[in-house]
Amino acid sequence: xxxxxxxxxxxxxxxxxxxxxxxxxxxxxxxxxxxxxxxxxxxxxxxxxxxxxxxxxxxxxxxxxxxxxxxxxxxxxxxxxxxxxxxxxxxxxxxxxxxxxxxxxxxxxxxxxxxxxxxxxxxxxxxxxxxxxxxxxxxxxxxxxxxxxxxxxxxxxxxxxxxxxxxxxxxxxxxxxxxxxxxxxxxxxxxxxxxxxxxxxxxxxxxxxxxxxxxxxxxxxxxxxxxxxxxxxxxxxxxxxxxxxxxxxxxxxxxxxxxxxxxxxxxxxxxxxxxxxxxxxxxxxxxxxxxxxxxxxxxxxxxxxxxxxxxxxxxxxxxxxxxxxxxxxxxxxxxxxxxxxxxxxxxxxxxxxxxxxxxxxxxxxxxxxxxxxxxxxxxxxxxxxxxxxxxxxxxxxxxxxxxx
Amino acid sequence: xxxxxxxxxxxxxxxxxxxxxxxxxxxxxxxxxxxxxxxxxxxxxxxxxxxxxxxxxxxxxxxxxxxxxxxxxxxxxxxxxxxxxxxxxxxxxxxxxxxxxxxxxxxxxxxxxxxxxxxxxxxxxxxxxxxxxxxxxxxxxxxxxxxxxxxxxxxxxxxxxxxxxxxxxxxxxxxxxxxxxxxxxxxxxxxxxxxxxxxxxxxxxxxxxxxxxxxxxxxxxxxxxxxxxxxxxxxxxxxxxxxxxxxxxxxxxxxxxxxxxxxxxxxxxxxxxxxxxxxxxxxxxxxxxxxxxxxxxxxxxxxxxxxxxxxxxxxxxxxxxxxxxxxxxxxxxxxxxxxxxxxxxxxxxxxxxxxxxxxxxxxxxxxxxxxxxxxxxxxxxxxxxxxxxxxxxxxxxxxxxxxxxxx
Numbered sequence: 001x002x003x004x005x006x007x008x009x010x011x012x013x014x015x016x017x018x019x020x021x022x023x024x025x026x027x028x029x030x031x032x033x034x035x036x037x038x039x040x041x042x043x044x045x046x047x048x049x050x051x052x053x054x055x056x057x058x059x060x061x062x063x064x065x066x067x068x069x070x071x072x073x074x075x076x077x078x079x080x081x082x083x084x085x086x087x088x089x090x091x092x093x094x095x096x097x098x099x100x101x102x103x104x105x106x107x108x109x110x111x112x113x114x115x116x117x118x119x120x121x122x123x124x125x126x127x128x129x130x131x132x133x134x135x136x137x138x139x140x141x142x143x144x145x146x147x148x149x150x151x152x153x154x155x156x157x158x159x160x161x162x163x164x165x166x167x168x169x170x171x172x173x174x175x176x177x178x179x180x181x182x183x184x185x186x187x188x189x190x191x192x193x194x195x196x197x198x199x200x201x202x203x204x205x206x207x208x209x210x211x212x213x214x215x216x217x218x219x220x221x222x223x224x225x226x227x228x229x230x231x232x233x234x235x236x237x238x239x240x241x242x243x244x245x246x247x248x249x250x251x252x253x254x255x256x257x258x259x260x261x262x263x264x265x266x267x268x269x270x271x272x273x274x275x276x277x278x279x280x281x282x283x284x285x286x287x288x289x290x291x292x293x294x295x296x297x298x299x300x301x302x303x304x305x306x307x308x309x310x311x312x313x314x315x316x317x318x319x320x321x322x323x324x325x326x327x328x329x330x331x332x333x334x335x336x337x338x339x340x341x342x343x344x345x346x347x348x349x350x351x352x353x354x355x356x357x358x359x360x361x362x363x364x365x366x367x368x369x370x371x372x373x374x375x376x377x378x379x380x381x382x383x384x385x386x387x388x389x390x391x392x393x394x395x396x397x398x399x400x401x402x403x404x
Numbered sequence: 405x406x407x408x409x410x411x412x413x414x415x416x417x418x419x420x421x422x423x424x425x426x427x428x429x430x431x432x433x434x435x436x437x438x439x440x441x442x443x444x445x446x447x448x449x450x451x452x453x454x455x456x457x458x459x460x461x462x463x464x465x466x467x468x469x470x471x472x473x474x475x476x477x478x479x480x481x482x483x484x485x486x487x488x489x490x491x492x493x494x495x496x497x498x499x500x501x502x503x504x505x506x507x508x509x510x511x512x513x514x515x516x517x518x519x520x521x522x523x524x525x526x527x528x529x530x531x532x533x534x535x536x537x538x539x540x541x542x543x544x545x546x547x548x549x550x551x552x553x554x555x556x557x558x559x560x561x562x563x564x565x566x567x568x569x570x571x572x573x574x575x576x577x578x579x580x581x582x583x584x585x586x587x588x589x590x591x592x593x594x595x596x597x598x599x600x601x602x603x604x605x606x607x608x609x610x611x612x613x614x615x616x617x618x619x620x621x622x623x624x625x626x627x628x629x630x631x632x633x634x635x636x637x638x639x640x641x642x643x644x645x646x647x648x649x650x651x652x653x654x655x656x657x658x659x660x661x662x663x664x665x666x667x668x669x670x671x672x673x674x675x676x677x678x679x680x681x682x683x684x685x686x687x688x689x690x691x692x693x694x695x696x697x698x699x700x701x702x703x704x705x706x707x708x709x710x711x712x713x714x715x716x717x718x719x720x721x722x723x724x725x726x727x728x729x730x731x732x733x734x735x736x737x738x739x740x741x742x743x744x745x746x747x748x749x750x751x752x753x754x755x756x757x758x759x760x761x762x763x764x765x766x767x768x769x770x771x772x773x774x775x776x777x778x779x780x781x782x783x784x785x786x787x788x789x790x791x792x793x794x795x796x797x798x799x800x801x802x803x804x805x806x807x808x809x810x811x
Contacts, residue, residue, distance in 0.1 A: 005593035007600070022617075030593050049644045051625040063624025064642060114770065133768070136745040138729075141722050142669075146638060146648060147729040150661040155650075156733040158575040159564065165650040166659060166731050167572060168638050169618075170563025176618045177582055184588035185767040188435040191596055192410020192772075195436075200771035205746070211737050212748050212763035213427065213581040219734045220749050221469030222456045224761035229734035231657065236552055236573040243552070245561065245573045252571055254553035254561075315548060322553040324571055327622045328632035330559035335544040341613050354627040359614035360590045361539070364605040365597045 004031015005365040009190065011097040012037060013072065014079070014088075014112075016044045018145065018175035019129040019182070019206060020101035021068040026183040027097070028071035029358050030367035035091065035383055036069060036374065040076040040402060043376045044069075053350065059376060060349040066373045067355055070345070074374025075383045076404050079110055084403045088112070090388055093121050097190055099182070101129045105140055114201040124199040127186040129178050133205030145206070148174035152210035157219065161234035177214075178206030240288040242266070242295065245324055248302040252324035253310050255298055258284050265317030269310075270301045347372040380404055406771050409436025414595065416503040417442055417494070418478055419518070420584075421449050423551065423577065424535060424611065425507035426475040427584025432503075432591065433477030434765055434774040440785055441478040442494060445811050446486065448782070451475075459758030465782060466756060472779025473762040474581075476752075481790070482783030482811055489809045491517045496794050499526040502598075503591055507535040507611075510545050520606040529604035531594040535587055539610030551577025551611075558616045559623075565635030572635070579615045586614055639698065646694040647673075650731055651706045653714040659731035660714045662705065662721065667691065672724035677708055754778045786810055 009032040013024040021036070021044070028034035038044050046065040053061055078084040092098060098117065100107070107113050107128075114126045128134055131143030131151070141147075146168055149155060154173075155166030182204040189202055223229045236244035242255040257266035260282065267276040275297050280286045287294050302310060307323035314321035325333065336342060341357040350372075358368040384390045384404065398404045414437040418429040421443070429439040443449060445465075451474065452465035459467060481497070483490040495518070498504050504523055506513055513519050513534070523530045537554055538544040547557070555561045555578065565572040590607050598604050616623075621641050625631050638649040638661070645665040653660050664670050670691075674683045682688070682704055687697040694701055709717060714730040721728035732740060738749055738761070750764040755778065765774035790796045790810065804810045 003597075003601075005597040009596075022620075026589060049642045051621070051628060051642060053628045055629070063628050064621050067620040067624050132742065133746060135768070136742040138742040141718075141729065142725060142727040143729060144645075144663040144665065144727050146640075146663045147661045147727050150650060150659070150731040151729045153732045153734055153737045154578070156657070156659075156731050160572060161566075163657075164566070165638065165652075167564060167566070167650075168636070169574060169578060170560060170565075170636050171618045171621060171641050173578070173618060177585075180582060180586040180589070181767050184431055184585055184592065185435065185769065187589055187592045187596075188410045188432070189769055189772075191592060192408075192412070192436070195408045195412055196406040196410055196772050197408070198771065200769050203768040203770070208743065208746060208748050209585075209766050211732075211743065212766035213585065214576070214578060215734065216737060216749055216763045217423075217473045217581060218470045218576060220738055220763065221458070221473055221761050223734050223738055224749075224751070225458065225469065226456055231733060232575060234572060236575060238575070245556075245571050247570060252556075252562075254556040254573075256550055256553050315546075318548065320548040320550055320553055322547070322549055322556040324556040324561050325559050326562045326632045327559040327619060327626045330557065330616065330619070331623060331626060333544075333557075335538060335542045336613070339539055339542045339610070339613070341616075350628075354623075356616060356620060356623060357613070359586060359617050360607060360609040362590065362594055362597070362605060362607055364601075364603050365594070367593075 003365060004367060005362055006030045006032040009033065009097065010095045011035070011099060012091050012095045014098065014100040014102065016101065017046050018068065018172040019179045020099050021046065022176060022179040023127065023129060023182045023186070024072065024099045025068055025070060029369060030362070031365065034072040036072045036074045037077050037079065037088065038074060038376060040078050040377070040404065058349070066347065066350060066353060069373035070355060070369035071371050072374055073379035073383060074377060075380050076377035078403045079112070081403050083398060083401065085111060087388070089120050092117060092124060095121070095124060097125045097127060097186060099127045099186070103140070104130065104134050118199070122198045123193055125186060125190045125193070125202060126199070127182050127202045127204070129182045129204045129206065131174070131206050133208055134201070134203040145172045145175045148207040149210065151207040153215035154210050156231060157215055158232055160232045162232060166232065174206040174210060178204050178209050181209040235291065238288065240284040241291055242287070242298050246295065246299050246302050248305055248307050248310055250306045251326065253302055253307050254322045254324060255302065256320050262319045265319035266314060266321070268317055269313045269319070343369055345369055345372045348375060377404070405773050409772050409775060411436040414438070414503065415501045416440070416505060417498050417501045419504065419506035419513065421507065422451055423474055423580035424584040424587070425505060426478055427581050428505055428533070428587040428591070430475065430477035431585050431588040434776060436775060439478050440497065440789060441475065441480045441780060442483055443480060443782060444482050444484045445782060446484045458754060458760045459756065469760055472754065472760060475779045476762050477777055478780055479785040480780035480782055481786050484808055484811045485516050487809045489804065493790065493794070494518060495522070495526045497789060498523050498530065500793060501527065501530065502595060503531045503533060505533040505591070510536050510540050524604070529598055529602060531591060531598060531604050531607065533587060533591050533607045533609060535583060535609040535611060538612045540608040551580040554579050554611055555615055557612050559619045560615060563619065563622060563633055563636055567635060567637040567639065569635055579611055583609070583611045583614050643695055646691070646698040647701050647705050649702050651709040653709055653712055653717060655713070657733070658714045660709055660717055661729050661731055663727045669726055670694070672726045673721070676721050676724040676726060750776065752776070752778045755784070756781065783810070
């Protein structure tokens with residue numbers, strides 16, 4: 001096995017649930033040395049969230065925890081105690097990166113704010129991922145993924161039917177998005193420490209990352225200049241057609257045929273129906289202005305065919321129609337199998353269990369899950385003993401005091 | 405603030421187009437890299453034609469406001485890659501770069517004469533970043549998608565919609581900026597490897613696989629329990645919290661999000677509602693009961709929220725320790741005190757002579773200030789790149805402009 005791309009970078013994770021753990025997983029899956037710090041006994045909240053095999057809760061069998069914490073080493077430490085705090089500072093004194101997603105006030109109260117940590121290790125990069133960020137009037141709001149996503153404008157603008165509730169993106173979308181931004185900016189800042197003269201805090205607001213780069217990107221210039229803005233329509237691309245999700249015989253497809261060649265291809269695949277020969281329908285905007293005519297007619301055809309058949313036949317004529325795959329269909333697709341995207345790991349409690357491969361392939365320095373997520377405190381002896389040089393007696397005392 | 409930026413000294417030729425590729429260049433440019441979009445008037449990028457246009461609103465590919473926001477930070481050189489001299493110049497530029505990036509379909513760069521092997525000839529340790537829809541190999545390699553439909557192939561779209569209803573489309577390509585930003589991590593990881601070993605590489609970034617990371621939780625439920633979830637509404641992806649939803653407020657299309665994950669937060673919510681009798685009913689006594697009876701719980705809560713102003717109600721709930729926030733629309737984003745305080749959106753003067761509002765550093769760094777340049781005009785950096793960087797004479801430059809090689 002060649003070296004990982006991030007070999008030699010030491011990361012400490014003080015995170016729970018999705019955002020910080022996913023960010024740290026990107027580091028660990030590409031070779032960085034990541035030590036995950038969890039509270040003794042309870043551990044990361046994700047351990048309580050599941051999904052669990054057979055829906056039976058068990059702190060070592062959470063699918064979410066397993067997915068988000070591969071290739072990390074896990075230790076337990078009560079950082080709210082004086083002794084625990086000191087041990088954490090010992091770890092941070094030698095680390096390159098700290099990745100965390102705790103409320104800013106909590107980090108201040110624990111004496112783990114950047115101003116303090118900078119004194120301990122001026123070369124430390126502290127990556128903080130929260131719903132709203134470290135500054136601004138909402139920074140001390142309590143928030144979860146749901147709140148952050150809806151505070152970004154993404155749902156009100158783009159997701160849901162008019163008049164009905166705006167919708168989340170079906171997963172921890174804000175947490176994942178914030179984690180991606182944190183990983184890129186955090187790594188850049190880490191690699192650039194010599195150039196800028198030391199470490200710094202990387203302050204990521206999950207809501208802000210989406211508000212800026214997704215919603216703001218497409219809307220804010222127009223609103224600032226013209227004073228008008230748009231809201232969700234429930235249709236994929238309302239100004240042209242077909243460009244939305246339609247039902248088919250066995251599920252749904254993204255019916256997308258916009259440019260003239262694409263529309264021509266779709267018409268051909270539909271068997272050149274008479275209604276599609278009307279000249280004005282050659283214009284994608286005219287089609288968009290007549291959704292009540294276009295969509296029922298296209299749907300009449302899609303309902304008679306399966307999603308894979310529709311995708312294959314449309315793709316063959318250059319029309320970018322795709323099947324809306326269920327989770328099962330996506331996972332089982334031969335394309336992902338052939339690319340080795342589904343990987344299997346041996347876990348002491350879960351047995352042989354699947355996970356997803358890395359988000360991208362670095363052929364010279366491959367990444368991805370190799371080791372399963374750590375059991376609670378699995379690497380205590382190794383990290384406290386070998387890395388920090390604590391004697392067995394010291395470790396036993398800290399254990400007896402409930403600190404590790 | 406330090407004067408230097410973290411990625412100063414890194415140079416990138418960005419053949420990326422539309423949205424995801426330029427956002428990658430932007431991320432690295434904000435952090436100090438020198439990034440040149442390679443594009444041409446012979447085939448103007450579609451996003452440059454999107455209205456509205458800045459200033460007096462003249463339709464001009466150098467004035468699209470959304471294009472400027474998405475591309476800000478990238479520089480631009482214009483090369484008509486159908487001409488062999490232009491391809492040679494592109495290779496000369498790559499020879500001075502650390503990174504070359506693109507998000508065409510597989511094979512397109514090879515057809516230009518700019519495939520990985522070719523780039524290695526002029527720059528052996530180049531990091532090439534390719535971001536096709538479904539990766540560089542595999543049965544779906546040649547799939548054609550827009551960002552919108554791409555998420556269909558990941559399983560993610562099947563989870564979006566009202567509970568028990570059909571999938572509802574996300575009306576803009578969430579995957580594009582996500583992939584552009586995460587692509588930056590891939591590039592930096594490869595640069596770190598190059599710095600350690602001297603070896604470049606060709607990154608195979610499948611947009612499908614990267615977006616699929618977001619369905620990790622649903623994937624685990626499938627792989628462990630054989631369940632394939634459907635649209636979730638606003639419910640918690642793991643059914644671990646209730647209430648967990650969006651509720652109506654006073655006014656036109658105003659909403660509030662409320663998420664309650666533990667008993668303390670539930671007690672806070674109950675207190676915020678002045679302890680109504682219905683909250684003491686057996687079906688709401690504990691977290692499990694509340695998750696089981698979430699539909700009824702949400703109906704009760706919606707009756708209560710409907711009369712309140714979303715921001716006032718947010719403050720009220722936050723004061724009781726409940727995670728609540730207004731659901732913002734586009735206008736709110738620009739005026740919101742929080743985003744104002746963080747400088748999320750900034751007004752910049754475009755070199756063409758008008759003010760425009762774009763987003764700035766969407767991540768804050770405590771020691772360095774992101775370098776935000778307005779969206780580029782086509783070929784704005786031609787003279788600098790060809791004359792200063794590549795040492796081209798004035799005569800030769802004028803000739804190539806005349807011949808529409810530099811165009």
